[in-house]
Amino acid sequence: MQSLVFTMPSPDGNEITTTNLKPRESLIDMPNHIIGFDGKDVWLHKKDTTSYKGNAKFYYNLMFYFYAMPFVLGDDGISYKDVEPLTFEGNDYPGILISYESGVGESPDDEYILYYNPETYNMEWLGYTVTYFSKEKGKEFHFIKYSDWQTIDGLELPKTLTWYNYENN
Numbered sequence: 001m002q003s004l005v006f007t008m009p010s011p012d013g014n015e016i017t018t019t020n021l022k023p024r025e026s027l028i029d030m031p032n033h034i035i036g037f038d039g040k041d042v043w044l045h046k047k048d049t050t051s052y053k054g055n056a057k058f059y060y061n062l063m064f065y066f067y068a069m070p071f072v073l074g075d076d077g078i079s080y081k082d083v084e085p086l087t088f089e090g091n092d093y094p095g096i097l098i099s100y101e102s103g104v105g106e107s108p109d110d111e112y113i114l115y116y117n118p119e120t121y122n123m124e125w126l127g128y129t130v131t132y133f134s135k136e137k138g139k140e141f142h143f144i145k146y147s148d149w150q151t152i153d154g155l156e157l158p159k160t161l162t163w164y165n166y167e168n169n
Helices: 062-067
Strands: 003-008 015-020 025-029 033-037 042-046 078-088 091-100 112-116 123-128 142-152 155-164
Touching: 003 062, 015 062, 062 155, 078 112, 078 123, 091 123
Parallel strands: none
Antiparallel strands: 003 015, 015 025, 025 033, 033 042, 078 091, 091 112, 112 123, 123 142, 142 155
16 A cells, blocks of 8 residues: 545544555545644644644644554564453453664654454554654553444554543552
């Protein structure tokens, strides 16, 4: 595969993300803005007078990274370690901790835990930390549920990503 295109509904209208997979150049076409990454620089184009309220450098790769999990977890500079399973609603999901070597990516102190279904081996949950803004190692994991896996051109991709709040275990 050379590219990946996906649409994410948002309250203001659809966001269409196109990513050139090998150099990771990307374009996110939103109702009021376009964010692009040319392989070197992130840029923002306003389609009208609406101000962009986010951080384009943080956002340009964010949804691609979450959507393309677990495939991006094969990038160079990644370490893997088995961790305790996640138990949710009576089901156990084995886990693999993913961490990065120093200097890899924008946030090398980010950590991910991929939790998978032990029968299908599909990723069902992703735990992740965010260090981009604080530049400090994350102490709390956030969780995304991956479901409704579908086959598109021979590749299995999730149809639904659901963010969960986590608090007090």
